[in-house]
Amino acid sequence: MADKNVFLPPRPVMRAVWSLHRGIYRISRGRLGLKRPQPGREGALRLTTTGRRSGQPRSVIVAYFEDGPDQVTLAMNGWGAGEPAWWLNLLAEPDATTEVDGRERPVRARAATPGAEHDRLWQRWRDLDPKLDAYAARRPTPTTVVILEPRQRG
Template structure:
């Protein structure tokens, strides 16, 4: 904008509502016997997967549903913590224990999580903006850069899921 005007940040629901919505989503997935709650990405639309990591402190399995899109054999998500400050626990867990599993519409997969390299991030970030016109504005609310997370297939694929 010109003449000293600043763009108004797009509206976000309160943090408690975002956390509640994701909890309800996880609950629907669980009570439906995994039949509801996951979907495949489409062009200009992200999908939803269930990521299971190993807790960095407890060593116990922890699951969360996250948005993703496909990049060749890799699955790509963002460590956004509902646009709140700090890193989400699942990303901290992946940093400590990169080997994880995911449930997607096509079935379970073994993956290894890592942060996208600088060049990858530059290439992958715009794909999120294509699916959400407010993505960049929401990311700008955070004081730190939002990590783009790449989930690479591990040897053993779906046949060796834990």
């Protein structure tokens, strides 16, 4: 069983860091705050979904890695209970856009298929973060592996 005693900052600290990250991105007009993954390190992309209630664009910065042409992230909500709003938005409307290096890309989101696909991608996350299982054990529900597949513009 995973160690539930692994340190996580208090939720208000995590939210403050997320706000600071978004602020840096906004103030720098996108020049800072996003990055492509490097060997042994995840990247950070800006994901824009359609609000499931408002119908308005909603953006968030998430960690990701590349798996061939796909971008892969985790619907983890800071390792807290509940699903992140961006994942709920994608469940309602899977078409979205991602941005890295000043380039926007249309994507279609889906959950990794249980079994081999999920296990392979989870292992890739585990290779990037050895504490992954301990963090995930803090959540009352499984953490969804989200695949952002490229789609044609339009």
